[in-house]
Amino acid sequence: MFKKLSLIALTLILTSSCVSKKIYEDLEDKYAELKKENRKLSDDYQNLQAALNSAEIDLENLQNDYETTLAQRNKLQTDYDATKANLDNLNASYTALEKNSSAAIAENSKKNRELLAQLEAKEQALSAENARLEKLKQELEARSQRVAELETMIASKDAAMTKLKDAISRALTDFEGKGLTVEQRDGKVYISMENKLLFQSGSWAVGSQGKQAVKQLGEVLAENPDIAILIEGHTDNVPYKGNTQLNGNWDLSAKRATAIVSILRENEAINPENLTAAGRGEFAPVASNDSAEGKAQNRRIEVILTPKLDEISKLLNDI
Structure with a gap:
């Protein structure tokens, strides 16, 4: 148009x-x-x-409703079959009693009419339940199609994140074995850099080797504008006492995260709206602080890359 x-x-x-x-x-x-x-x-x-706004939550409710209705229909069918068998037995009794007593015949006739009325009511209920089941089935199929679209979109996002992880691993290959790891979990990419690559003890100034690693990471991130970038600073559990202007490990971890953000912002192709700095202090360890090796692993910067899920969120709202 x-x-x-x-x-x-x-x-x-x-x-x-x-x-x-x-x-x-x-x-x-x-x-x-x-x-x-x-x-x-x-x-x-x-x-x-x-x-399209109401769908994934409704889909599960609809599935439960469908299964409940199916169970109710099956119970009605069982009741119907039992009632029909009872009617057949009464009809047989009626034939036998017809020769013996007009009073018994009248009573049996009354029961027959009652059973026929019950059968008619159950037939109507079965018909209504079958119509409802068919409608639920159609709605379930439509929502299942939207869920399939959502799964396809999520798979595409996962593939894009795998491609991003591979690109980062190639860009940072020179720093392998120097306290840097790159892995993909739960649809996100995690880049972990131990302090020995980035900072001197008690400092938040990034060393030359660390700056080079962060800049090379930034070159890959600049080519992926649809990725949210969270930089987390972490420490071990040893209380920080190096600078009276800082309030312990939490402030130090936040300072270090902000230092990484400052280096990334030197790359003008990175949208600053995608960047978030956070200090986690000693409260998210990846190893035990009972050993020097564990403490070294805990003193780190984690860069967490998350795909922007606007399209997926829209589709979720539509299910």
């Missing part, structure tokens, strides 16, 4: 000086109609997006 509008606009500009006023006005009217149609289509698209 946009191409049509552009073509008509171009036609208006190129021909306005060499066609009759009527043709020019006709073209202007068509252009206005097409713009109006484009706005309507855009509004329709937004309405359709909004209409």
